[in-house]
Amino acid sequence: MHPIHGTISLMKIQLETIPVWDGIKSNSECYICDLMAEAQHDAISFYLGSSVMNPETRVRVNEHGFCYKHFQMLVAANKSQGVALMADTYLAMTRVKFERSFNELLEAKSPRLTKKAIEHFSEDLDKREAGCLICTSMQNRLKRYYYTTAYLWGEDTEFREAFSESKGFCLHHFQGLLQQSKEALSASVQLEFVRALTQLELANLDRIAKDVYWMTQKYKSENMDKPWNGCEDAHKRCTNKITGRNRVIDPLH
Template identity: 30%
Template structure:
């Protein structure tokens, strides 16, 4: 990353780590997902470049449900209509051993037969791709800030840890972004944060369970009232609406 990009992504990363959240990366991903759904179902779906991409890649099952829930029935109808035209056109040609018209969007054909085209559709999603581009930069910013700013290292160490998925992601990527003593320091911080906070949430979950025992009916709830959604976030990387 150059200096401009580093500064551009610093604020959302810092804000997420300063927030009261069980996984800052889940928080950042959730915010990007919300913004991407709003963008897709907003005026952008009438723009030629956006429609050209949604026509080609479509959407995963998770995000098409969120798009449908946005209540923009006309928007999703137009998006689905032209995407279905693209799918029908390509599969008609491929099923006859023809070649799809990929255009200049691809440097080389992304699919050459029915199976590779269906696999391509299954592996792609306009919303996922849009999120991934920014989320990857957020991850790079975490390592950059940890390496260059002592204040962020303190903020990192005082966070509530991470979900299992994002713990593994940071662990795997650390060696490509840090080295020497700083890498060892990061891994030690990461391991401690993950394990200490997983155990903390597990204790809250156990007390939530024990509160259903009649012998504990008059005991305080402590920090267990929202233990179930917090446990789901830690294990499944899902942020539930607790309202």
């Protein structure tokens, strides 16, 4: 049974049953990483599409912009005109927002005022770079994927079984799922979920550890003729498990 607060948060956060079910059955090392790759791709396409011409979108781009990684990805997509349009007005807005600190830097007449001016510029830059629209869009989907995963685990025994047979998550999304689970589950069910999730994660970290160890042994001459046992890519799977492949990098807002 779920307490009332569970029902209220259910109304706030939309379930993403289909992608989460597909993910749990995909046999991936972290299906949240896969879903985040899709979310990122969709958001990049959105800001390179006709929406760039939409005045409301442009206002939001001028106000929030993108983090360095997502500006780089927009540029790399080779849709130069759209990026030029956004960059043009984003830079203009940046000049407006930095006007005070640029003037302070020019006009500082003592070491103390210079130090202050540099601090102000640094603060303005931090503010300007927070709130990337693509990170925000990914973050919103991420929350729904976490929520749906925990919710389905609490509601659906078939999902619970598929979950226990899956390969777990990267450490980063494991942490996110732990944190978000309290929104989706009653306190007592969350307790069980945290234990099951941690057991799953540890079992899969053990599996990866064995694989990457065998990979290190395979490079020894005495093991040259022994089979790889599917460990040719264990270094990639291991590093992806540790850091995640597709993370929101601007979670400050």
